[in-house]
Amino acid sequence: MEPTLRDPTDPLIDHAEGQHFLNEAFKVIVEEVLCKGTDATQKVCEWKEPDELAVLLDLELREMGEPRGRLLQRVRDVAKFSVKTSHPRFFNQQFAGVDYHSLAGRFLTEALNTNLFTYEVAPVFVLMENEVLRSLRQLLGWTEGDGIFCPGGSMSNMYAINLARYRLFPEVKSQGLWSVPRLAIFTSPEVKITVSNSHYSVRKGAAFLGFGTDSLILVNVDDRGHMIPEDLDEKIELSKSQGVVPLLVSCTSGTTVQGAFDPLDQIADVCGKHKLWMHVDAAWGGSVLFSKQHRSLMKGIDRADSVAWNPHKMLLAGLQCSALLLKDTSQCHGANASYLFQQDKFYDVNLDVGDKSVQCSRKADCLKLWLMWKAIGSNGFEERVNKAFVLVRYLVDEMKNRDGFHLLNDPEFVNVCFWFIPPSLRGKEGNADYPSRLAKVAPVIKERMMKKGTLMVGYQPLGDKVNFFRVTVFSPLISHKDLDFFLDEIERLGINL
Amino acid sequence: MEPTLRDPTDPLIDHAEGQHFLNEAFKVIVEEVLCKGTDATQKVCEWKEPDELAVLLDLELREMGEPRGRLLQRVRDVAKFSVKTSHPRFFNQQFAGVDYHSLAGRFLTEALNTNLFTYEVAPVFVLMENEVLRSLRQLLGWTEGDGIFCPGGSMSNMYAINLARYRLFPEVKSQGLWSVPRLAIFTSPEVKITVSNSHYSVRKGAAFLGFGTDSLILVNVDDRGHMIPEDLDEKIELSKSQGVVPLLVSCTSGTTVQGAFDPLDQIADVCGKHKLWMHVDAAWGGSVLFSKQHRSLMKGIDRADSVAWNPHKMLLAGLQCSALLLKDTSQCHGANASYLFQQDKFYDVNLDVGDKSVQCSRKADCLKLWLMWKAIGSNGFEERVNKAFVLVRYLVDEMKNRDGFHLLNDPEFVNVCFWFIPPSLRGKEGNADYPSRLAKVAPVIKERMMKKGTLMVGYQPLGDKVNFFRVTVFSPLISHKDLDFFLDEIERLGINL
Numbered sequence: 002m003e004p005t006l007r008d009p010t011d012p013l014i015d016h017a018e019g020q021h022f023l024n025e026a027f028k029v030i031v032e033e034v035l036c037k038g039t040d041a042t043q044k045v046c047e048w049k050e051p052d053e054l055a056v057l058l059d060l061e062l063r064e065m066g067e068p069r070g071r072l073l074q075r076v077r078d079v080a081k082f083s084v085k086t087s088h089p090r091f092f093n094q095q096f097a098g099v100d101y102h103s104l105a106g107r108f109l110t111e112a113l114n115t116n117l118f119t120y121e122v123a124p125v126f127v128l129m130e131n132e133v134l135r136s137l138r139q140l141l142g143w144t145e146g147d148g149i150f151c152p153g154g155s156m157s158n159m160y161a162i163n164l165a166r167y168r169l170f171p172e173v174k175s176q177g178l179w180s181v182p183r184l185a186i187f188t189s190p191e192v193k194i195t196v197s198n199s200h201y202s203v204r205k206g207a208a209f210l211g212f213g214t215d216s217l218i219l220v221n222v223d224d225r226g227h228m229i230p231e232d233l234d235e236k237i238e239l240s241k242s243q244g245v246v247p248l249l250v251s252c253t254s255g256t257t258v259q260g261a262f263d264p265l266d267q268i269a270d271v272c273g274k275h276k277l278w279m280h281v282d283a284a285w286g287g288s289v290l291f292s293k294q295h296r297s298l299m300k301g302i303d304r305a306d307s308v309a310w311n312p313h314k315m316l317l318a319g320l321q322c323s324a325l326l327l328k329d330t331s332q333c334h335g336a337n338a339s340y341l342f343q344q345d346k347f348y349d350v351n352l353d354v355g356d357k358s359v360q361c362s363r364k365a366d367c368l369k370l371w372l373m374w375k376a377i378g379s380n381g382f383e384e385r386v387n388k389a390f391v392l393v394r395y396l397v398d399e400m401k402n403r404d405g406f407h408l409l410n411d412p413e414f415v416n417v418c419f420w421f422i423p424p425s426l427r428g429k430e431g432n433a434d435y436p437s438r439l440a441k442v443a444p445v446i447k448e449r450m451m452k453k454g455t456l457m458v459g460y461q462p463l464g465d466k467v468n469f470f471r472v473t474v475f476s477p478l479i480s481h482k483d484l485d486f487f488l489d490e491i492e493r494l495g496i497n498l
Numbered sequence: 499m500e501p502t503l504r505d506p507t508d509p510l511i512d513h514a515e516g517q518h519f520l521n522e523a524f525k526v527i528v529e530e531v532l533c534k535g536t537d538a539t540q541k542v543c544e545w546k547e548p549d550e551l552a553v554l555l556d557l558e559l560r561e562m563g564e565p566r567g568r569l570l571q572r573v574r575d576v577a578k579f580s581v582k583t584s585h586p587r588f589f590n591q592q593f594a595g596v597d598y599h600s601l602a603g604r605f606l607t608e609a610l611n612t613n614l615f616t617y618e619v620a621p622v623f624v625l626m627e628n629e630v631l632r633s634l635r636q637l638l639g640w641t642e643g644d645g646i647f648c649p650g651g652s653m654s655n656m657y658a659i660n661l662a663r664y665r666l667f668p669e670v671k672s673q674g675l676w677s678v679p680r681l682a683i684f685t686s687p688e689v690k691i692t693v694s695n696s697h698y699s700v701r702k703g704a705a706f707l708g709f710g711t712d713s714l715i716l717v718n719v720d721d722r723g724h725m726i727p728e729d730l731d732e733k734i735e736l737s738k739s740q741g742v743v744p745l746l747v748s749c750t751s752g753t754t755v756q757g758a759f760d761p762l763d764q765i766a767d768v769c770g771k772h773k774l775w776m777h778v779d780a781a782w783g784g785s786v787l788f789s790k791q792h793r794s795l796m797k798g799i800d801r802a803d804s805v806a807w808n809p810h811k812m813l814l815a816g817l818q819c820s821a822l823l824l825k826d827t828s829q830c831h832g833a834n835a836s837y838l839f840q841q842d843k844f845y846d847v848n849l850d851v852g853d854k855s856v857q858c859s860r861k862a863d864c865l866k867l868w869l870m871w872k873a874i875g876s877n878g879f880e881e882r883v884n885k886a887f888v889l890v891r892y893l894v895d896e897m898k899n900r901d902g903f904h905l906l907n908d909p910e911f912v913n914v915c916f917w918f919i920p921p922s923l924r925g926k927e928g929n930a931d932y933p934s935r936l937a938k939v940a941p942v943i944k945e946r947m948m949k950k951g952t953l954m955v956g957y958q959p960l961g962d963k964v965n966f967f968r969v970t971v972f973s974p975l976i977s978h979k980d981l982d983f984f985l986d987e988i989e990r991l992g993i994n995l
């Protein structure tokens with residue numbers, strides 16, 4: 002499409018040509034991403050060094066456009082060199098797998114290209130978001146409340162902190178933090194000796210919202226990473242005695258690395274006693290609420306003031322889909338921009354939800370979850386959650402049966418943290434250089450798997466624990482044989498270390 | 499899909515069945531959204547009252563899933579009752595039209611479902627985002643710098659404010675606003691007599707980031723809505739004399755309602771004199787930089803410290819696509835979560851961009867823009883921008899030729915603000931009840947067009963100006979005949995008022 006002197010009365014886009022391209026691109030997507038990308042006999046990633054990949058992709062943007070064939074090849078290349086996150090051997094992150102109903106919802110959302118702003122411009126999505134949030138709240142045991150979909154769990158956590166601040170000191174919205182006493186946010190440490198607990202977004206949020214990271218008061222955790230309610234109580238008393246006003250507790254249902262669930266009921270008692278806002282970061286763990294068998298992990302959730310829950314993680318809704326759920330219904334983010342939210346409309350302007358958000362344009366993140374939910378029902382989600390726990394049990398049992406796999410501890414959720422001990426290190430636990438040698442194992446296995454393209458799983462150090470793997474097992478696409486492969490492949494990659 | 503006692507060794511999702519559904523859904527999307535939805539002979543919206551629509555959509559989420567045919571009908575219903583934002587008669591927002599290359603990029607992004615986090619998990623997108631940001635910075639006239647895609651321009655503006663605060667007082671990240679003097683943010687008023695200027699996100703941002711909305715110091719504007727640099731200078735001096743530290747000026751290139759461009763060069767002089775961070779909110783207007791003919795509207799942009807630019811608006815990249823561009827390269831958002839960003843990787847960990855963001859999961863918003871840019875080149879964007887200005891000129895000339903259309907003023911950009919004066923009010927400007935009667939015209943025309951489904955355009959009051967329409971003319975899909983229709987239809991709808 003070169004710039005030519007076209008008649009300005011003509012549109013610049015040809016629908017037939019455009020739809021033809023879209024059709025061809027759709028076929029490439031199905032073939033490369035959905036067929037090959039989920040086929041266990043194909044690679045999960047096609048590793049290239051950054052410099053090499055940059056050349057292969059020819060990323061530079063130029064003055065002139067390119068012909069259709071070249072563009073389709075670009076679609077194919079992007080697919081080819083991207084990681085196949087739906088692949089049954091992708092265990093690297095807190096998302097994996099693909100749900101086709103959700104994906105159809107995502108395509109539809111993109112094609113409709115609207116903004117969750119007013120009822121007028123997004124009638125379907127305004128009503129649908131309300132209904133989806135209501136259904137999520139129902140799982141928390143709340144009969145009323147509010148909520149909003151945010152661009153990720155980190156933002157959801159920030160909203161909660163901001164709302165808590167507003168509830169306690171509404172003047173902060175106009176006068177700023179200078180007008181209020183120092184405030185404290187209580188959460189568990191991100192890294193403490195052997196465990197990881199609260200997500201780093203609480204810290205980032207404290208900085209972004211102007212509190213500063215020193216406002217975080219870290220509550221002790223037990224050896225499995227659960228916040229200790231008695232210590233919370235003491236820390237609250239202590240900060241009060243120092244003239245700081247305790248604002249909020251952010252506890253976690255399903256920590257990022259180890260999948261620990263904080264004891265919500267006891268924390269709620271402490272919050273009740275001190276009148277603190279209780280926020281639960283259930284970004285990762287919230288989905289257990291679908292399971293009658295496992296939802297007791299979150300006993301006490303009905304007592305929270307706010308909950309962050311990411312259906313884009315365990316539920317496969319696809320990035321981004323994160324709900325902030327609120328028990329209280331008083332708003333704080335409104336800017337009352339009368340040029341955007343006119344009050345003299347011919348319908349109920351309470352449906353103009355845009356002013357609830359600190360965003361202005363906001364993607365419709367509800368349809369994909371809604372369509373998937375319609376397709377499989379709450380029962381379908383329950384089955385998936387239960388299955389994940391069964392698979393984790395299988396994996397853990399297999400690890401215990403094999404030499405060389407050493408668990409950090411018995412998993413509470415679908416995160417399994419373990420070291421692979423290569424033969425050369427077995428029985429050498431007492432040696433002085435054991436930890437430093439073990440620390441080098443995971444990075445090398447990781448490099449090998451990436452270059453071979455057979456598997457993806459992440460590792461990290463944590464406090465005094467040297468690099469270990471964390472595998473997340475929840476994709477409904479996987480089966481025992483994928484877990485067998487997982488273990489075999491780790492052994493193959495690490496046997497000679 | 500009912501829950502049955504399935505063998506846990508089996509996957510829960512059937513790819514063949516899933517892909518079949520996706521194929522069928524794709525056909526519905528093409529037919530309903532892309533064919534009918536862009537066909538001028540079809541409705542732009544299918545208005546239903548909220549209660550009625552809720553019943554039609556049967557939104558409730560239940561225990562049991564539904565069969566394929568029912569789900570496809572749901573896809574069709576969502577499409578049917580949603581507003582067709584790509585329709586040539588949709589002038590309601592700062593987005594409109596459809597670009598098929600961008601849309602293909604969006605489908606591919608959704609299917610790949612990744613997270614712009616580390617090179618390991620998003621190799622293509624990490625490199626691509628860098629390149630797209632570099633190309634956008636080049637248009638600003640910068641040879642180096644940094645940047646990030648944010649979930650919307652409001653977030654981009656907040657990032658800029660946060661970075662400015664960090665540059666001036668790095669200790670604020672740990673110690674919070676209590677540790678620093680009161681800070682002031684300068685911007686033009688959102689509503690001032692006849693003009694609208696800065697976007698309300700600056701105000702929301704000031705509240706969210708803990709400054710409070712009182713930290714905003716409103717700079718006077720001329721009668722077209724341009725910030726007056728001399729007044730900025732005086733306001734800065736004044737706040738200094740009051741012991742407040744001036745932090746940042748947020749000026750606007752392309753205001754939301756009227757499309758005004760602030761005089762950047764003169765504002766840069768004032769910022770230089772006082773060492774203030776100069777942020778330019780070019781969310782809406784930034785795209786003029788593609789046009790040799792029109793980019794002088796943003797003369798001085800190279801002197802800014804940060805720029806927010808939304809390709810999801812005028813460039814048709816699709817929601818969400820918003821870049822924050824930074825001249826400085828020092829980072830502030832990092833949380834250094836070692837469990838997420840391991841330092842002992844086998845590639846350059848500077849490519850692990852996740853820690854730049856206050857988000858954790860972050861959608862890949864670059865591919866759609868990149869693919870569209872590859873398809874039409876910078877020249878293609880230039881042609882689209884130039885064409886928009888030509889169409890605006892045509893519309894304005896037509897309005898001047900017709901009775902009953904009264905412009906607020908001659909447009910500087912692609913926003914055209916006007917009143918429709920129905921015959922019964924013509925020549926009655928002197929009457930005491932004229933403003934109150936005129937105020938009622940736009941809402942009634944709006945209601946009629948929505949119920950008829952022929953057109954969508956927004957209205958608002960502004961200061962002492964009663965309700966007027968703002969039409970944005972930039973979709974490359976439209977032509978003179980769509981603008982003729984626009985005027986004819988407004989006349990038809992308002993003639994008897």
Ligand SMILES: Cc1ncc(COP(=O)(O)O)c(C=O)c1O
Nearest residue numbers: 153154155200257284285858859
């Ligand atoms: C416990 C927890 N909270 C919050 C988040 C952040 O969610 P998001 O990635 O959507 O910002 C995560 C995800 O990594 C998480 O595991």
Ligand SMILES: Cc1ncc(COP(=O)(O)O)c(C=O)c1O
Nearest residue numbers: 361362650651652697754781782
């Ligand atoms: C001038 C201006 N700035 C910022 C924004 C906010 O951008 P977004 O809607 O992406 O948050 C808008 C959009 O309405 C705008 O017009």
